Amino acid sequence: MRLKYLLTEFGAGPGARPVDSDPTSAEMRAFYCDEFVLPLPDGHRFPMEKYRLLRERVTEYADVTLEVPDAAPLPSLARVHEPGYLDAVVGGRLDRAAIRAIGFPWSPELVERSRRSVGGTLAAGLAALVDGAGANLAGGTHHSFADRGEGFCVFNDVAVATRDLQADGLVDTVAVLDLDVHQGNGTAAIFSGDDSVFTLSVHGANNYPFRKEHSDFDVALPDGADDDTFLDAVDRGLDRALAHDPDVAFYVAGADPFSDDRLGRLAVSKGGLAERDGLVFDRCAAQGVPVAVVMGGGYGRDIADTVEIHAATIRAASGSRQPTHGTGART
Numbered sequence: 001m002r003l004k005y006l007l008t009e010f011g012a013g014p015g016a017r018p019v020d021s022d023p024t025s026a027e028m029r030a031f032y033c034d035e036f037v038l039p040l041p042d043g044h045r046f047p048m049e050k051y052r053l054l055r056e057r058v059t060e061y062a063d064v065t066l067e068v069p070d071a072a073p074l075p076s077l078a079r080v081h082e083p084g085y086l087d088a089v090v091g092g093r094l095d096r097a098a099i100r101a102i103g104f105p106w107s108p109e110l111v112e113r114s115r116r117s118v119g120g121t122l123a124a125g126l127a128a129l130v131d132g133a134g135a136n137l138a139g140g141t142h143h144s145f146a147d148r149g150e151g152f153c154v155f156n157d158v159a160v161a162t163r164d165l166q167a168d169g170l171v172d173t174v175a176v177l178d179l180d181v182h183q184g185n186g187t188a189a190i191f192s193g194d195d196s197v198f199t200l201s202v203h204g205a206n207n208y209p210f211r212k213e214h215s216d217f218d219v220a221l222p223d224g225a226d227d228d229t230f231l232d233a234v235d236r237g238l239d240r241a242l243a244h245d246p247d248v249a250f251y252v253a254g255a256d257p258f259s260d261d262r263l264g265r266l267a268v269s270k271g272g273l274a275e276r277d278g279l280v281f282d283r284c285a286a287q288g289v290p291v292a293v294v295m296g297g298g299y300g301r302d303i304a305d306t307v308e309i310h311a312a313t314i315r316a317a318s319g320s321r322q323p324t325h326g327t328g329a330r331t
């Protein structure tokens, strides 16, 4: 009943469906916040426009509904982030070194954008519990620690959503399936020593961050790792993570293991990334684990490649909810 109450509250508004709707027939909900533009200096290397391009692509998917999430409430952010850091971000009092580590200039728009991005993951987590899968067309800000941000990550969306779902009594155990090419160092540190959350990270050994943290299961791949090597690591990682019997999984579906990524250092094909998505969604569905997918990084030399990879993940997430893939929900 608690679940129903909370999800009804969450779903209130135009287009909301009854909580007891059939998880295999309703559309998947995807949340976007690209309209909250973050002003960047000319020539900044972060491909901010990928989010708008991805949302425009997903608009064409008949089985996905798009919604703008609320900004993550400050008390939710405070479940993970230390008060001093949170206050400094919101109040514009980060020092120069902290801003440099994040990699974005501070602005009120940065705060709003960051909160909306976390809000998208909060909403995707709840949607996953109702519908079997949910998506945030942003998020995956896994380099954010409790007390600092780095690597284009201000707040750790998956950590905040995990703590929110646990605090509301909606889930006990959570798996973070981080298949972005960079290690989920912030997530690993935040959940270090916490048996309720299993952190998996499959990443490039020689990629940022150069000082790695300890996830519950890390696979560090050599430069140039191909589809077979990558997918073998994903498979082994899923074995470990799903043995933890999670109530929900957050999937950080970075597009940056792609061979033509500027930062990735690996040699995974688009077909290999589609197989990765299939492994995640099929294996979670077979075990009845709802999946909330978040985007993570993607720095393709051609931004169209990044958008195509992310869009394929959203399509696979929605398709994973079809009856042939199992129930995919545990409401």
Ligand SMILES: [Zn+2]
Residues within 6 Å of the ligand: 180, 181, 182, 254, 256, 296, 297, 298
């Ligand atoms: Zn990445």
